[in-house]
Structures are given as structure tokens and as C-alpha cells.
Amino acid sequence: MNALLNGVFKRDLALAYRQKSELVQxxxxxxxxxxxxxxxxxPGPETLQRIGPGVIWxxxxxxxxxxxxxxxxxxxxxxxxxQMMLSGIPLFLAVGVKVLCHWLVSFVPLLLMSPLLAxxxxxxxxxxxxxxxTLLLGTPLLSxxxxxxxxxxxGLQRGGLLLALLLIPVFIPLLIFATSAVDSAAxxxxxxxxxxxxxxxxxxxxxxxxxxxxxxxKVSQN
Amino acid sequence: xxxWLHPYAKTENAYQLCKTLQPYFWGVAVVALVVGTIxxxxxxxxxxxxxxxxxxxxxxxxxxxxxxxxxxxxxxxALVGMVWQWRTAFMAMIAMAPIGAVMTFIALFTGAAWGKPxxxxxxxxxxxxxSELILLFLYLGVIALYSAFEDKxxxxxxxxVMALVGVVNVxxxxxxxxxxxxxxxxxxxxxxxxxxxxxxxxxxxxxNLLGFAAFxxxxxxxxxxxxxxxxxxxRPWVVELAQQELGGRNAx
Amino acid sequence: MSGLVADNLTCIKQDRVLFDQLSFSLLPGELxxxxxxxxxxxxxxxxxxxGLSQPESGQVLxxxxxxxxxxRDYSTQLVxxxxxxxxxGGLTALENLTFWLxxxxxxxxxxxxxxxxxxxxxxxxxxxxxxxxxAGQQRRVALARLWLKPSVYWLLDEPFTALDTSGIALLEDxxxxxxxxxxxxxxxxxxxxxxxxGPLRCMDLEYRF
Numbered sequence: 264m265n266a267l268l269n270g271v272f273k274r275d276l277a278l279a280y281r282q283k284s285e286l287v288q289x290x291x292x293x294x295x296x297x298x299x300x301x302x303x304x305x306p307g308p309e310t311l312q313r314i315g316p317g318v319i320w321x322x323x324x325x326x327x328x329x330x331x332x333x334x335x336x337x338x339x340x341x342x343x344x345x346q347m348m349l350s351g352i353p354l355f356l357a358v359g360v361k362v363l364c365h366w367l368v369s370f371v372p373l374l375l376m377s378p379l380l381a382x383x384x385x386x387x388x389x390x391x392x393x394x395x396x397t398l399l400l401g402t403p404l405l406s407x408x409x410x411x412x413x414x415x416x417x418g419l420q421r422g423g424l425l426l427a428l429l430l431i432p433v434f435i436p437l438l439i440f441a442t443s444a445v446d447s448a449a450x451x452x453x454x455x456x457x458x459x460x461x462x463x464x465x466x467x468x469x470x471x472x473x474x475x476x477x478x479x480x481k482v483s484q485n
Numbered sequence: 486x487x488x489w490l491h492p493y494a495k496t497e498n499a500y501q502l503c504k505t506l507q508p509y510f511w512g513v514a515v516v517a518l519v520v521g522t523i524x525x526x527x528x529x530x531x532x533x534x535x536x537x538x539x540x541x542x543x544x545x546x547x548x549x550x551x552x553x554x555x556x557x558x559x560x561x562x563a564l565v566g567m568v569w570q571w572r573t574a575f576m577a578m579i580a581m582a583p584i585g586a587v588m589t590f591i592a593l594f595t596g597a598a599w600g601k602p603x604x605x606x607x608x609x610x611x612x613x614x615x616s617e618l619i620l621l622f623l624y625l626g627v628i629a630l631y632s633a634f635e636d637k638x639x640x641x642x643x644x645x646v647m648a649l650v651g652v653v654n655v656x657x658x659x660x661x662x663x664x665x666x667x668x669x670x671x672x673x674x675x676x677x678x679x680x681x682x683x684x685x686x687x688x689x690x691x692x693n694l695l696g697f698a699a700f701x702x703x704x705x706x707x708x709x710x711x712x713x714x715x716x717x718x719x720r721p722w723v724v725e726l727a728q729q730e731l732g733g734r735n736a737x
Numbered sequence: 738m739s740g741l742v743a744d745n746l747t748c749i750k751q752d753r754v755l756f757d758q759l760s761f762s763l764l765p766g767e768l769x770x771x772x773x774x775x776x777x778x779x780x781x782x783x784x785x786x787x788g789l790s791q792p793e794s795g796q797v798l799x800x801x802x803x804x805x806x807x808x809r810d811y812s813t814q815l816v817x818x819x820x821x822x823x824x825x826g827g828l829t830a831l832e833n834l835t836f837w838l839x840x841x842x843x844x845x846x847x848x849x850x851x852x853x854x855x856x857x858x859x860x861x862x863x864x865x866x867x868x869x870x871x872a873g874q875q876r877r878v879a880l881a882r883l884w885l886k887p888s889v890y891w892l893l894d895e896p897f898t899a900l901d902t903s904g905i906a907l908l909e910d911x912x913x914x915x916x917x918x919x920x921x922x923x924x925x926x927x928x929x930x931x932x933x934x935g936p937l938r939c940m941d942l943e944y945r946f
Binding site for chain 2: 408411412415416418419422425428429431432433435436439440443446464467471475478479482483485
């Protein structure tokens with residue numbers, strides 16, 4: 264426990280704090296992508312409200328792909344990862360904590376920025392509540408599943424684009440359920456079903472992803 | 486209970502097994518495909534609504550079904566490879582990937598070609614076509630990941646993880662897309678909503694399904710043999726094999 | 738059998754056989770100097786011994802048990818230093834080592850930490866981000882682990898790289914001490930080890946095609 268808290272959690276937070284600019288860049292990208300849509304499609308409030316949930320979620324997925332490599336890449340290159348694997352901490356716990364850190368430093372800021380995005384795209388308050396709920400449940404899923412692919416591509420010289428190719432199809436169900444939850448909220452319909460499904464996917468990922476991440480990191484070390 | 490499988494973890498045994506199976510698969514594939522296709526295209530009755538254009542199902546349906554099954558088979562192979570640490574299982578998995586991707590492409594292409602007379606457009610965001618498209622992306626991801634690694638053993642394991650992630654996702658994608666489709670009311674009624682299919686139409690379809698499956702199996706064992714030889718090129722038994730082949734040719 | 742035993746290890750990298758059916762043991766109280774030309778598989782062998790890589794066939798035994806089943810015990814007895822220093826460039830020497838100690842679940846007092854840094858000539862540099870240190874200084878920070886973690890097995894991949902003569906002498910003395918106190922070392926090096934390192938056993942890996 265102490266090893267996880269002091270050796271992994273605090274370390275990753277300290278590193279994130281020192282590399283703030285790297286963390287801010289995906290968020291700026293997100294903001295800019297969202298800005299492009301009113302400019303490209305037209306600023307009609309109704310149009311924006313129609314496409315808003317989809318735009319925010321697509322932008323969130325794309326921007327998360329940009330920052331995803333941070334999870335293991337640096338640690339892999341400088342050898343910290345192999346030292347961590349040799350430290351005797353169960354690997355699935357260690358990577359679980361690393362994923363938690365990644366979520367805290369990359370997606371919590373996104374959640375904080377979400378009111379701005381909702382305003383830009385003219386979402387109603389109900390839609391905003393639904394958006395936050397889907398982001399809360401969906402972004403940990405992005406981190407967990409993304410970490411598997413990062414683990415697989417971390418040893419490759421140019422893994423960045425490949426990472427996106429691997430992950431985008433996998434994230435499609437999340438996109439569908441999340442945007443449809445917000446759409447339902449716009450029509451004052453219940454959206455618990457969508458949230459429940461996203462929650463179920465999150466639970467499945469929580470139970471299995473840490474092992475898959477551990478396995479993929481071992482493969483990359485080989 | 487799975488003990489009989491274990492000898493095939495050895496590449497040499499797997500190679501011999503493939504060599505034995507290959508002619509049978511080809512035989513079944515050729516017979517079933519020729520009979521099924523001719524029967525389906527020329528002799529099966531016309532559809533009372535769609536006329537002759539429905540006949541594309543003899544290609545479309547088997548390829549669509551088998552594109553999904555091939556992906557599942559890849560995931561099973563990957564799981565076997567991980568659990569028992571078999572190199573051959575990963576090789577079999579990667580041998581299946583391109584043929585599965587081609588099946589997916591055929592299903593997409595024939596689906597689009599069928600869509601033209603039915604919906605008046607080459608591409609409609611129909612639920613089945615959309616999940617087929619996403620399946621193609623998953624296939625391409627696995628293949629791209631495999632080819633990105635220089636060390637093919639590492640590549641097999643990595644692609645295996647991705648195949649497993651994908652196979653968990655395939656049903657989720659399927660249902661999410663179906664649900665998305667009903668929500669958006671895009672396409673007309675699904676083309677498979679027919680209550681039943683006349684037996685004269687069904688038999689050639691089943692034959693073609695069998696033919697496609699045997700064809701996939703045949704190509705897979707061929708590719709697996711190639712993969713084994715390529716990967717084990719420095720092993721004594723491969724060298725011996727090559728000498729035998731060469732010797733045989735020289736004698737003739 | 739006690740110690741670390743390699744049992745019929747075969748390693749294939751990029752479809753090239755690096756070594757085949759390799760068996761040996763590393764016992765407490767000996768220093769094994771692993772030699773061989775570039776590409777012979779020295780690093781691969783060391784990584785297999787640490788458990789980071791899996792051999793194609795064969796296994797590594799630790800106290801007669803396969804590595805997987807006793808990995809927690811093994812990791813408390815092992816220090817591995819590879820080509821990569823395992824130091825994050827953005828963190829200072831002190832932070833890097835503190836986090837590493839926490840990961841290894843070791844309690845080391847700050848004064849002891851400073852003692853080791855002093856021994857390695859790193860005092861005054863402990864709060865500089867590691868990326869601003871010279872290659873030799875970075876190597877010294879990485880080597881500090883040998884003093885900080887009480888362990889028996891040291892698997893060292895080119896530990897002398899970038900070290901100056903005084904650093905090499907210090908490390909060789911430490912080897913000698915460690916072996917005399919019942920430690921076991923396997924190390925690769927391009928320059929031969931001197932007398933100071935004490936008695937050693939050479940193991941040669943050949944380049945195979």
C-alpha cells in the first residue's frame with residue numbers, strides 16, 4: 264500500500280505537476296476542435312445544440328489520444344518501468360494506480376472545462392448534467408482501455424498514430440451511448456439506461472484492463 | 486481433456502497437420518462453392534420483391550457471417566496462445582487476420598452493391614453495414630499492430646491482446662450500432678427481417694456458407710504453413726524439409 | 738539447489754537464435770563476468786534472469802523454484818541495472834531514489850541516503866534534475882541502488898559505462914566486498930575487470946548466425 268501510494272501515485276503526480284504544459288496541450292486542442300465546429304457548420308444555436316454532445320465527445324476522445332502516450336512512454340524509455348516491474352509490487356495494482364493518476368491529471372481538468380464547452384455549443388442545463396454524468400463514467404474507461412493500447416505500442420518507435428488507429432474503433436460504443444444519453448436529456452427523456460451501460464462497460468474494464476495492461480507491458484519488455 | 490491438442494504447439498507437428506488438412510479444405514471449398522454458387526445464381530427461384538438482385542446474398546451473407554466468426558476464431562487462438570504459451574497459436578491467429586479482413590471487405594462491398602437497387606444509394610448507414618465497417622477497422626488495427634513490430638513473436642502477442650480487446654467489443658459494437666440506428670431512424674427496414682426463407686433459396690446459401698468456411702480454413706492453413714517456415718527458417722527440420730523438396734524436384 | 742539457476746535457456750530474437758540450451762548457475766559468493774561480442778545476447782540473458790523477458794524455452798530457478806512462483810521473494814533479493822538508468826530526467830537524484838525505494842518497500846533514512854550520495858560524489862547535485870547531470874553522474878545515481886537495497890543478487894548490464902577511473906575503482910571495490918559478504922554478481926562489461934574486483938568466473942557467449 265505504502266509502495267503504491269509513495270512510490271507510484273506521488274511520483275506520477277509530482278511528474279505531472281512538473282510537466283504541466285504537456286497536460287494543458289490536449290485540453291487546448293480540445294477547446295480548439297470544439298471552436299472549429301461553429302465556424303465550420305454555422306453558429307445557429309439549434310444546430311449547435313443538435314451536434315453539441317457528439318462534438319464534445321469526439322473532441323474529448325481525440326484529445327485524450329494525444330495525451331495517452333504519457334501513461335507509459337517516458338517510463339519505458341528511461342527504464343523506470345522495468346525498475347517498477349522488478350520492484351515486487353503486483354503489476355496490475357501498479358498500473359491501476361498509474362491509470363488513476365492519468366485520469367486525475369488529464370480528465371479531471373477536462374471535466375472542469377466542460378461548462379465552457381457546454382456554453383459554446385449552447386447545451387441546456389439538463390443536457391449539461393447528462394454530459395457531466397457521461398464524462399464521469401466514460402473518461403475512466405478511456406484511460407483504462409487506452410492504457411492497454413499504450414502498453415502494446417510503447418516499445419514502437421512511432422506508436423502515436425497506430426495508437427489512434429487501434430483505439431478509435433474500440434471507443435465507438437462509448438461515443439454512441441454517451442451522446443445518446445445527452446440527446447435523451449435534451450428531449451427530457453430518461454437516460455439511465457445509457458448511463459447503466461456505460462457503467463457496466465466501465466466495471467468490465469476495471470476488472471479486466473489492469474491485467475491486460477500488465478500483460479501488454481510484459482510483452483513490450485520482451 | 487485438451488491433451489490431444491498439445492503436440493500441435495510444436496511448430497513441426499502443426500506444419501504436418503496443416504499439410505494433411507489443406508487438400509481436404511480445398512476440396513470441400515471448391516465443391517461447395519461451385520455447386521452453391523451456380524445453384525444460387527442460376528437455379529434458385531427469384532425473390533418476389535427484389536427479383537434477381539437478392540441473389541447477392543449468396544456472397545454477402547456467408548462473407549458477413551464468417552467475417553465475424555473469423556475474428557472470434559482469432560481471439561480464441563490468441564487466448565490459447567496466452568494461456569498455454571503456444572507460438573503456433575499466435576501464428577494461426579495472424580494467418581487468419583488478412584483473410585478475415587478480406588471477408589469483411591467482401592461483405593461491405595456486396596452490401597453496398599445490394600444497397601444500390603434497394604435503397605438507391607451505394608452507402609446507407611445501416612446497422613449491419615456499420616458494424617461490419619467497424620469490424621474492418623478492428624481487423625486493420627490488429628494487422629497494423631502486427632506489422633509494426635520487428636520481432637514477430639512479440640508482434641503476435643501484442644496483436645493477440647488487441648484481438649481480445651476487439652472481441653469483447655464486437656458484441657457491444659454490434660448492439661450499440663443497432664440501437665443507434667433505430668434511434669436515428671436512418672435506414673428502412675432491415676433487409677433480413679423476412680419472416681422465413683424458402684428452402685430452395687436456403688440450401689445454396691448453406692452450401693456457400695460451408696464453402697466460404699472451408700475456403701477460409703484452407704487459406705489459413707496455407708498461410709500458417711508459410712508463417713511457420715518463414716519463422717523457423719534456421720531450424721534443422723525446416724532445412725531438411727527444404728532439401729527434400731529440392732531433392733524431389735531435381736530427381737524429376 | 739540454492740542460488741539462481743538457468744536451466745536449458747533458449748532465446749530467439751527476431752528469429753535469430755541467440756543462445757540454445759544454456760544452463761549455468763549463479764551462487765552466492767561469486768562474481769560472474771559475462772563476455773561476448775555485441776549482439777551475442779548478453780543483455781537478453783540478463784533480462785531473462787531478472788524475469789523481465791521470457792525465454793523461448795527453459796526456465797530460471799530461484800532456490801529451486803521457477804521464477805514466477807517466487808517472484809516477490811526474488812525481487813527483494815535482486816538489483817538489476819540495465820542499459821537504461823531507470824531515472825526520470827525531470828526528477829532530482831534524491832526524488833528518483835526516494836520513489837524507487839518506496840516502490841521497493843524499503844525504509845532508508847535520509848541520512849543514509851545522503852551518505853550514499855556522498856560516497857558517490859553526488860552531494861550538492863542531489864536536488865538538480867537528473868537530465869542536467871553528466872552521463873557519468875547519472876550512472877552514479879543509478880548505481881546508488883546497489884548501496885541502498887540490501888540484496889544478494891546483482892545483475893548489472895554494463896555498469897562501468899561512462900564512469901571515470903575513480904568511479905570504476907569504487908565499483909570494483911564494492912563488487913569485491915559484496916562477493917565476500919555472500920553476494921552474487923553477474924555483470925557484463927566491455928573493458929575487462931581489474932584485479933580489484935576480486936576473483937571472478939568468466940562466461941562467454943558467442944555470436945551465432
